[in-house]
Each structure stands twice: as C-alpha cells, then as structure tokens.
Amino acid sequence: MPKNKKTSNSKSKVIAPIVIIALLFLGIGVGMGYFKKNLYTVMKVPDFTLTDQNNKTVTNKDMLGKVYLVEFFFSKCPTICPVMNTNMRAIEEEINNPGFGIISISIDPENDTPQTLKQHADRIGVKSPNWHFLTGNRDYIGKLADQFNIYVGDKEDESESLNHSGMIALVDQEGNIRCRYNKDNMPILYYSGLNYEDPEGKTPKLTGKYHPDREILIEDIKKLLK
Numbered sequence: 001m002p003k004n005k006k007t008s009n010s011k012s013k014v015i016a017p018i019v020i021i022a023l024l025f026l027g028i029g030v031g032m033g034y035f036k037k038n039l040y041t042v043m044k045v046p047d048f049t050l051t052d053q054n055n056k057t058v059t060n061k062d063m064l065g066k067v068y069l070v071e072f073f074f075s076k077c078p079t080i081c082p083v084m085n086t087n088m089r090a091i092e093e094e095i096n097n098p099g100f101g102i103i104s105i106s107i108d109p110e111n112d113t114p115q116t117l118k119q120h121a122d123r124i125g126v127k128s129p130n131w132h133f134l135t136g137n138r139d140y141i142g143k144l145a146d147q148f149n150i151y152v153g154d155k156e157d158e159s160e161s162l163n164h165s166g167m168i169a170l171v172d173q174e175g176n177i178r179c180r181y182n183k184d185n186m187p188i189l190y191y192s193g194l195n196y197e198d199p200e201g202k203t204p205k206l207t208g209k210y211h212p213d214r215e216i217l218i219e220d221i222k223k224l225l226k
Helices: 002-037 080-095 114-123 138-148 212-225
Strands: 040-044 049-051 057-059 067-073 100-106 131-134 167-171 176-179
Touching: 067 080, 067 138, 067 212, 080 100, 080 212, 100 138, 114 131, 167 212, 176 212
Parallel strands: 067 100, 100 131
Antiparallel strands: 040 176, 049 057, 067 167, 167 176
C-alpha cells in the first residue's frame, strides 16, 4: 500500500507541471485570440462639418450608425491619391453594404469645388451614396487633419501644402476610431491606403501589386458591421 501511495505522489508531481504549462499555453492562446478578434478604440472621431460633391452639408453626426473610412486627398494628386482611391473603390465593391461609407476630405478646396469633386467621383466610378468627397475652408481642414492625427502639409508652405499622409481612419457606428492590433499586440492606430512591392507592406510603391492593409480593412469593417 505505501508503495502505491508513493507512485501516486510521483505521478501527481509529474502531472502538476504539465497542467500548469497547458494552462499557460491556453491563456496565451486566449490572449492572442482576443487581440486578433477585437479592435482597439483609438479615440472619438473629431467633429466635422463640410460640403460634399452633391453640395450637401455632411457632418460626423450624419455618419453615426455607419461604419466608415476617412482619408485626406485631392483630386489633382498625381501620386498616392489615385492609389488610395483605387483601394477605396475595391473596399466599396467588396463590402457592398448600406451600413458602410467613405469620407474623402480634399486638402485642395480652392480647386476641389463640389462640382469638381462630383466629376472626380464619376470618373473613378463611385457607386455608393455613402461615399462623400468633402470640401471646405483650408484652414479648417488643416486643423481637422491635426485632430485626426493624420499628416497634412502646412497651407502656408508651398512645397508642403499639398503633401499628405496615405493613412486611413476606421470609424465605427458610435463614432469611435478603431483599429486592430499588430503581431506584437500593439494597436496600429491607422491603416495604409498605399500599395507595396512586398506582401508584408514594408516598401511602398505606386505600382506595387500588394495592398495588405486593404485586405485587413475589409476584414475589420466586416467585424464592425456584424
């Protein structure tokens, strides 16, 4: 009998570490699953009031109840804007949901009048009534970009005034900017609207055939629309 008890104790000593290790890996797995499935809340979307391509006033309050993207661009941009617009069109086509919208804010409002933006929307084949190309006062738009924490060049600097970031904000139905976590479980904050020459999205290239953030944006938009 004592021998059996000793054997039982030995087995317990072996099993206990195995259970602890298994629970540890299970915890890690659950944690990784959380970061993969859940989106981080960055901040409330800044208030905005601007005019769209149909000469209608559009505000952030008008977008409540919709999942939408926000970008800064201008219609005459010869470099990254066509790439961003193409990626937005692909997302629009894939999502195809009345609960989804896009806000494209021009940083060149002197040229991008509602009429010009209407022509631009028609030219790139916009179908959704929820894709608003917005224009307004340039100083206001510059300050709005700062509130979004998306780079737009200083209006007073001729060499910088039409420079801007290729980043995109994802906004949920309650007006919160959301994002996913990267592989290190850190929030990415914004998504890239650019193309890349590598599938990992490390080297931007206008003619690049890879657009990894476009794919993850589609995934995250669908999560929010559920």
